[in-house]
Amino acid sequence: MTKKKRNISMFNIINTTGFILLGFIFAYPFYYLIIYSLSNSTEAARSTPWLLPRGLTMANYMYLFKRGDIIKAFLVSLSRTVLGTAITVFCSAMFAYLLTQRKLAMRRFIYFILVITMYLNAGIIPYFIIMRSYGLNNNFLLYILPSAIGAFYVILIKTYIESIPPALEEAAKIDGAGYFTVFIRVIMPICLPILATIAIFSAVNQWNTWQDNFYLVKDRDLKTLQLLLLEYLQSMDSTLISDINTALQKTQRTSSLSLKACISVVTMLPVMVVYPLFQRYFVKGIMIGSVKG
């Protein structure tokens, strides 16, 4: 008995140590980005920091924010995240509600063509041509409109609504409320948990998406933070390179690598703050999703 007990605790020690190491592999890269961005760029370039910033300074951030493009890009990303999420949640929920109504003509067919969209992928070029033909190139609407209905989201909400006792909705209908009123007054409030889950998925998605921007929006005023980060990383932006070079010659206060670390941190921080707080909503999403399968 005692031997067995020791075995178990031995296992626990190894297992826990294993996960501490694993956690380190997952977390340290992000931590490293943060301390590098806060380090004095000359010192960090000579010898990279390990646990604490080398020569703690905000100079890199000061330089980055002085450039101004990052603030604009942050606002664009924030707007697409807020507006895009609101539109996605509202439209997907409304569509899901209508699909639960037995009096809807061709209900099965409509549901079928919705589900098919999950497996439909025409490719990059048809997407490019069609969006351009709608006049969505160089248009903020490109960020928020095409994602208004997500088949997966609609399925999740539909499943959720179908689990609500129908009596609630019928009572409202007897009182003479129309579909829209029932949706706003009865369905939306009840569906709040699943809508929160979808909002959080959609928001992360919006924040991370940059391909639409990359393919179709050349307007600098509509550049998203992710694409700006990519451009910094690839140093494609020629004005950026010359700016950094002059900054280096003048003051030696920042380096291209420090700037890359800074903008990465700015891009990552919102997700980093939001994710741990809302993790349970994410998990709830997959639980409901797996019920369907």
Next chain:
Amino acid sequence: MKQIDSSHKASVYRRLQISFARRFNGCDLTLTLMVLPFVIFIIMFYYAQLFGWTYAFVNYLPGRSLFQQEFVGFKYFLKLFAPGSRFPIAFKNTLIYGFLGILASPIPALMAVFLAELPKGRFARIIQTVTSFPNFISWVLVFSVCFMFFSIEGKFSQVLVSIGLWKSGYNLLADESVTYILQTLLGVWKSAGWTAIIYLSTIAGIDPELYDAAAIDGAGRWHKMYHITIKSILPTYFVMLVLQISGLMNAGFEQFFVFHNSLVADKVEVLATFAYRIGIGNGEISYGTAIGMTQSIISIVLLFSINKLAKKVTGSSVI
């Protein structure tokens, strides 16, 4: 007068409603009209893209309508296999990344099995949060992290130089001999933690009595992990595997675009990035469409045949 007019309109609408209900088995016209914008939206934003496939069969010139384009048949599909075409490279890489992904698929499942053995509490939750976090950042950020570590000035390079393993700084991201393995590991790093949480939700649903009964029968920890936990997640693993096999051809644009550079081009070019480079980069719209179309058709055939096979084996469909 106005009132009469509106009540007249209302009665017209009422009559329409009644005849609609008669025709569609008691269905409601108002409801159906409400859903119409959504259906139009789906057609406009999803199905209309399929219409774009017609561009693969014409010699696309900008500024003309489809009907004014010159029809060229399968010219661009033949071009895929013409000598000097990079299509075979992109095709091969897409397949390789697909297969490597499938090979790596037990990793998150095993991770979940060991995660479930951690004592319940704060530590287990923190580990879950930390390991699943990378799933929610963009590939651009993953690239940024890699850049900070694996480029010449990066941490990894600096450490290896300081301990004398490397003579000078070295850019791992520009070394094509490690590209396949590096990209696969990055894929695992990004998604394994989150996939493990999906498996954990299955494990959480296992009846605890099973474990108690096994303990009474004298089963040790390894026995329980193998005979109860692993066997319970096998169906979930199977579903995930089927999904992954049907997604064999879907190597994502994002990952392989951000890690592209001229030195590793032959190893990171996949069909999606290739279609982009030809279609938008070079402006060869028709050729680019043909590339994307080939990929889409292969994946859809794969999806349905794998699903059919899975149905035959297990009796239930995955999609």
